[in-house]
Amino acid sequence: MRLLTFVTSTLLVVLAGSAAMAHAFLDHAEPRVGSTVPTAPREVSLSFTQNVEPAFSSVEVSDANGARVDLGKPSISAGVMRVGLKPLSPGTYKVRWHVLSVDTHTTEGSFSFHVGP
Amino acid sequence: MSRSISRLFALASLFALASTSNALAHCFVGARFFPATLAIDDPCVADELSMPTVSWSKTADMPPATEWDFSGEISKRITENFGVSIGETWTQIRQPDGTVTAGFQDLETTFQYQLLKDRSHEFALLAGVIVDWGNTGAVNSGLGTSYSLVTPTLYFGKGFGDLPDTLSWVRPFALTGQVGYQMPTSSFDFTQAAFIPQQAVYGASLQYSLPYLKSEVVDLQLPDFFNHLIPIVEASFSTPVANNFGNPYTTTGTVNPGVIWIGGYFQIGLEAVIPINRESGSGVGVLGQLHLYLDDMFPATVGQPLFGGSQATPRKLTF
Numbered sequence: 104m105r106l107l108t109f110v111t112s113t114l115l116v117v118l119a120g121s122a123a124m125a126h127a128f129l130d131h132a133e134p135r136v137g138s139t140v141p142t143a144p145r146e147v148s149l150s151f152t153q154n155v156e157p158a159f160s161s162v163e164v165s166d167a168n169g170a171r172v173d174l175g176k177p178s179i180s181a182g183v184m185r186v187g188l189k190p191l192s193p194g195t196y197k198v199r200w201h202v203l204s205v206d207t208h209t210t211e212g213s214f215s216f217h218v219g220p
Numbered sequence: 221m222s223r224s225i226s227r228l229f230a231l232a233s234l235f236a237l238a239s240t241s242n243a244l245a246h247c248f249v250g251a252r253f254f255p256a257t258l259a260i261d262d263p264c265v266a267d268e269l270s271m272p273t274v275s276w277s278k279t280a281d282m283p284p285a286t287e288w289d290f291s292g293e294i295s296k297r298i299t300e301n302f303g304v305s306i307g308e309t310w311t312q313i314r315q316p317d318g319t320v321t322a323g324f325q326d327l328e329t330t331f332q333y334q335l336l337k338d339r340s341h342e343f344a345l346l347a348g349v350i351v352d353w354g355n356t357g358a359v360n361s362g363l364g365t366s367y368s369l370v371t372p373t374l375y376f377g378k379g380f381g382d383l384p385d386t387l388s389w390v391r392p393f394a395l396t397g398q399v400g401y402q403m404p405t406s407s408f409d410f411t412q413a414a415f416i417p418q419q420a421v422y423g424a425s426l427q428y429s430l431p432y433l434k435s436e437v438v439d440l441q442l443p444d445f446f447n448h449l450i451p452i453v454e455a456s457f458s459t460p461v462a463n464n465f466g467n468p469y470t471t472t473g474t475v476n477p478g479v480i481w482i483g484g485y486f487q488i489g490l491e492a493v494i495p496i497n498r499e500s501g502s503g504v505g506v507l508g509q510l511h512l513y514l515d516d517m518f519p520a521t522v523g524q525p526l527f528g529g530s531q532a533t534p535r536k537l538t539f
Contacts, residue, residue: 125484125516126248129435137388137438152484206519211339212251212435215385 127153127182127204134216143191143218147173147198151182159203162186167195193219246513250339251436252379252394253429255480256511258489259454260398260423263344263377265303265334267514267523268295277493277505279313280472284502288312293328297525301334311363323358326365332375342379342394349373354405366411371421373400381436392432397424407463417464423456423473431482450480454491472500476507487511 133148134140147164157179164173164186174187184202199213247254247264254262256270271292278284293307306329312322332348350371357364377396380387404416430449434440457473478491489509495501515523 125513128431128484131439135439135441136435206516208516208519210248210251214436 125153125204125206126208126210127151127155127202128210129200129212130182132198132214136214137216139217139219141220144188146185146187149184149198149200151184151202151204153204153206154181155179155184155202155204159209160184160201162198162200164188165197165199166191172196191218246515247344247377249337249344249377249379250342251381252342252377252432253482254344254377254379254394254396255427255450255452255482255487255489256509257396257425257427257452257454257480258478258491258507258509259456259474259476260396260425261330261348261373261375263346263375263396263398264337265297265301265332265346266295267297267303267525269293269512269514270295270307270509271512273507273509275493275505275507278502280495280499280501281315283316285316286314295330296522299525299528303332303334303525305330305332313363321361321363323361323363325357325363326352326354326368327356328352340382342377342381344375344377346375347373348375350400359411365409367404367406367409367416369402369404371400371402373398373421379432381432388437391437392429394427394429395424396427398422401461402458404463415463415465415467417460417467418462419458420461421458423454425452425454427452427480445481448481448483450482451478452480452489452491453477457496470497470499472497474500474505478507485513485516487513 128151130150130152132150134144147162149162160179162173162177162184163171166172172189172191174189177184177186184200195215195217197213197215201209201211203209246266246268247256247262254264256262256268258273269292273291273293275289277287279287289309289311291307291309293305295303295305297303306327308327309325310323311325312320314320328350330348330350332346335347336343336345350373352369354365354368359366375396375398377394379394381391383391400421402419402421404418407416409416427450430442430447434442434447454476455473456476457471459471460467460469473496475494475496476491478489480487480489489511491507493501493505493507517523
């Protein structure tokens, strides 16, 4: 019983804090991570599990040779980041992203998608 | 026992209320997230609370006794790269004849320094010293000791995300481990009339991250529950290496297959505990843990290092 009291008391102390935020994980992307799409997408859309700070979040899309194929500055609304793409030819493309969630936690990642049959 | 409870509660309260600075935390290295493992430690300093950790097992005695362990550990960064952990375990051992021994084990503190975080190679290196403080547990019950144990330890974590795309299905794998050398502050235990050996204490975990698979390799559109799972196998061993006169140099330990579910603010782990030999236990035990990410729960207070946090404006991230 004393141990239970200790556990409960400590949890209450720890839980009695400010509103919680967390790291922003990539929830889903369009085109999907690792997918093959038959036609070239006009943009890449990344949806995160938390809202992100536009000033400190970015995304880059490059082709197999490492050349940038995105149109530059992404648009960010809440937890969704979008970036336009140049016309893509069939091939494999790499998406790399960094985001800063609204509670100042940074996360990053990358994935590929393929355009073509 | 009540004094120990009060002491731990006071420490937990102090950590919860006194922290005031800023920074990042738990174990992210590039795109890799190393979860808190149950049998060994992860390779990062962090602000986190493991409570409770509960295990059930059969001891190596003949006939075996039933052992319950209830433990808690709080970890707090003092600076961005230096952290301290304080842990305590309450143990109950029930003999086949009904005799029960119960009490606290020795208080354990761990001092750790983050040596390296290589984002591109998903590699982390951590150095630490674990101290089990003598005379802080139930010495008369044999659950605590009259001497302390000091264990310098090196921890590592390596994600395989830097493998080429041709091995994409292997990229969610990660390996973590720790190697330590445990030295008692006394060479002879007069109550047990036995030498106290110095021991190599080591372990590893092999994990396959389904969150990593989904966000970095391929989104299989699995039900969301599965996208939070990290199947894992942990192993933890100790081998006497010195001052073990008259005793066999037998390695003891367990292999623990299980799974960890990670959420935004906490994780839950559940593992089977399989002794590697008769000297390590009898039958298969169970180990479970609730682990709270204090840095995510309280990003502006408890989840920050006490000194030298990222008070400055966040830098612009570049590739």
